[in-house]
Amino acid sequence: MRRSVEGCSELKKLFALHICLIPDASPAASRLAVSQEVLSGGSVQAWSDYLSVRLHPKSVYVIRQYMHDGDCGCLEAFGQGESLLQDPSCIEELEDRLHFYVEECDYLQGFQVLCDLHNGFSGVGAKVTELLCDEYSGKGILTWGLTPVTSNGGDSQKNVYRVMNTALGIARLSSHSSLFCPLSLRGALGLKPQPPVTFPYINYDASLNYHSSAILAAALDALTAPYRLSSSQGSMMHLAETLTFGGRKVVAAWASLPFPALRGSSLPDTLRAYPQALPWKLLSPCGERKVGCCFAQSVVLRGIRKESHVSSCPGEPPTAPLHACESTEQTLQRYLHTLFPGAFSTSHVLEQPCHTLPPYPQFFSPLLTRQGFLLDKPPRYSSTAVESVPVLAALQSSPLLHTLLYGLYKDVQKLNTRRWASFFSAGVEQDDFQEALEELRTLSQCYEMGFEADESEDEADSD
CATH class of the missing domain: 3.30.1330 (60s Ribosomal Protein L30; Chain: A;)
Incomplete structure (x- = not known):
């Protein structure tokens, strides 16, 4: 697996560091001819095939304990991701790489963190944002939680793990971030599948991450423009503060x-x-x-x-x-x-x-x-x-967002967690898990309108 910290670029003398928690590419995929794949409409598997700029060695950190793909050895549980950043040597190396780029900044706006929600990277992202929040207090931390459009619906364990990782990730990432936004073309995050998002003038293949990530990348490029423009007076913190009150x-x-x-x-x-x-x-x-x-x-x-x-x-x-x-x-x-x-x-x-x-x-x-x-x-x-x-x-x-957060909370509450002891054996305590669920529920209440609040209280009384 690969964790990439991309170099910062100057915009109006303000800087932002972009931390991408992403899987490494497989050797076979890295040999694909990009131009032929694009022209033929072939299935593209690896993000690194399209990198036109070489990454600085300080910007890449490879997690060697887990495989990128396969039936075993995957980073599949929140606790596995958290435990990776509890190793003092890992923390020291990550801080060293961050300082290398921070010292190049005239003025640091903050950090953008992009990470998966559905697997163990949810835990990695939670620990990274916690570290940033502690060490760079007052700087903006904008976090984007990504989820694939399709998943293996026939594998009940993966589906349950996905929902539990997502619930923990949203609770922890939002608490340590200035702003958190889940990004996906998936219909819903809960256990019940829903059809993916459709666009009237795009014919994309929802099973290809190459297609769905292209759509999300175009949206993200526009969404982040307010604090990247030289003509704008806003910053990362200003954007977060205008949206996250209450x-x-x-x-x-x-x-x-x-x-x-x-x-x-x-x-x-x-x-x-x-x-x-x-x-x-x-x-x-x-x-x-x-x-x-x-x-x-x-x-x-x-x-x-x-x-x-x-x-x-x-x-x-x-x-x-x-x-x-x-x-x-x-x-x-x-x-x-x-x-x-x-x-x-x-x-x-x-x-x-x-x-x-x-x-x-x-x-x-x-x-x-x-x-x-x-x-x-x-x-x-x-x-x-x-x-x-x-x-x-x-x-x-x-x-x-009340629908998203409270619906996810209800789905996880319905699970019999005793059946998924393997998820908790990876490092998450039952008490911490329940505390995160309560944080998710409390967060959902911030988005309630008057009649929705009454309905939620009735549902809570009936539980």
Whole structure:
């Protein structure tokens, strides 16, 4: 298994370290010809095949105790991951690698941590964020918990382990992070399977991590723009503080990929086509897909020209309030205020689109132009690759998260933990497990509306 700490990059003289807790690549997969795989649409297995920049030796730490793949020797339980970072020599080496990069920073914004939730990396991530929280108090820690779209539904042990790892991971990661966001195209995190997220202009294979990770990467690139832009006054901590008030440390991600703008249409005309809800999809597995109210949100729209707020009929009086706006930023902000009148909303509009040249998969609809805008009808010839797409993405503190957190809590509560002694033999104590479940339940209550709180109390009384 591999833990990669990527080098920091300068943006407005502020720095962030990106810590990715990811599996190593297999030797066979590393010999794949990337260009041939992309062009032929073949099944790509290894993330490292697409690295165009060599990683610094200080940025890679290989966990040799566990295999990357196979039926045995896998890092499959939360306690196994936690125990890895209880070794003093491991902690010392990790701190040495962190200090190597931190010392290169003029001003450290904080850390981004990406890790799996469904396996033992959940425990590794929990200990890493705890270390960062203790040693770099006051710095932003934004954590993204990843879960594969599909899993082995026929293996009851793996399914139960997945849910228990996820519950422990969310409870621990959120407590040590400034902000925590679960990211997945999976329908739900609980025991009951649900169909994966679908997109109207993307035909992706949910069984390929190559496809699902490409979608999530495009969304993540947009979601993190507010503190990476040289023109922005915000920081990682500022973003977290605007979304996590009231104890709501968990946020949900939404994305429209691509943003469905007709070629040549103005932004007001595009938004007016969706008067009740934005055309985005939920990327945090809450089990529900409908847009409702929210407490706070950070919205980013990229790939839209600054002059696109102008009506398609210049010189005529505005036909709607959106057409009266003086900029794309004002147009988006007014639209958000109309849809979410009680929410604290921040918005950013960027001209630069999301680039989708190889090795990005070409799974787009033929209705898209080379720049990712919609056509009125399919072209006669659709051999042109989509080189870029506009993207709309948002982080929301929303009542939907009550469904995710409380539903996961209820699923784990129903399990007979005595049947899964092997999970606890890896290092998690029963008392600590129950404490984490109570933290999860308490966290879920932060997202309740009035009538939901009454229902939850009734359910608790009946348990």
